[in-house]
Amino acid sequence: MPHSRIAVYPGSFDPITYGHLDIIRRGLKIFNHVIVAVARNSQKNALFSIDERVELIKSVLKDESRVSVDTFTGLLIDYVASKEAHVIIRGLRAISDFEYEFQIAQMNSTIGHDIETLFMMTSVQYGYLSSSIVREVCLLGGTVDSFVPPEIKKAMQQKYALNSIPKV
Ligand code: ADP
Numbered sequence: 001m002p003h004s005r006i007a008v009y010p011g012s013f014d015p016i017t018y019g020h021l022d023i024i025r026r027g028l029k030i031f032n033h034v035i036v037a038v039a040r041n042s043q044k045n046a047l048f049s050i051d052e053r054v055e056l057i058k059s060v061l062k063d064e065s066r067v068s069v070d071t072f073t074g075l076l077i078d079y080v081a082s083k084e085a086h087v088i089i090r091g092l093r094a095i096s097d098f099e100y101e102f103q104i105a106q107m108n109s110t111i112g113h114d115i116e117t118l119f120m121m122t123s124v125q126y127g128y129l130s131s132s133i134v135r136e137v138c139l140l141g142g143t144v145d146s147f148v149p150p151e152i153k154k155a156m157q158q159k160y161a162l163n164s165i166p167k168v
Pocket residue numbers: 010011012013014017018019020023089090091092093097121122123126127128129130131
């Protein structure tokens with residue numbers, strides 16, 4: 001497969017939402033293969049472990065043969081190069097995403113000359129959607145059906161139920 005047809009979609013995915021899935025499916029219209037890469041960099045207050053996130057992503061994308069799921073540590077551009085890919089996909093929602101993404105993309109293009117970052121605008125119905133908002137709604141007992149697939153909802157509910165068992 002020509003390497004220009006592989007893209008890496010990195011992120012925390014804690015958990016994966018319909019906003020992420022929309023970016024992946026649209027990415028597959030441009031690339032032959034998308035690698036969803038869960039960052040192993042330390043993250044406080046994560047709901048799911050890295051391995052759980054990988055398993056959840058695999059389960060919601062099990063019918064998508066052109067997607068693989070992986071993890072990475074260290075510099076993203078080193079990981080992208082190790083996969084012989086040249087494109088990083090990132091999603092953009094609000095203006096507030098822009099400054100951070102712009103900074104990271106410029107840094108990556110400075111230290112990783114051969115790697116492009118492709119920004120995809122969120123679809124309008126997911127413009128407000130983030131993993132952290134979904135975690136909060138679920139924690140507070142709200143309905144998350146329009147934000148995450150059923151298996152993710154179930155995993156979140158189980159996690160919060162376990163977390164709320166009083167410790168004696
Ligand atoms: P990170 O911690 O790297 O931002 P996230 O899992 O929050 O990890 O997001 C991964 C990528 O997906 C980011 O580029 C983010 O902007 C994008 N993204 C997240 N939610 C949405 C959404 N609702 N619509 C479009 N892009 C999104």
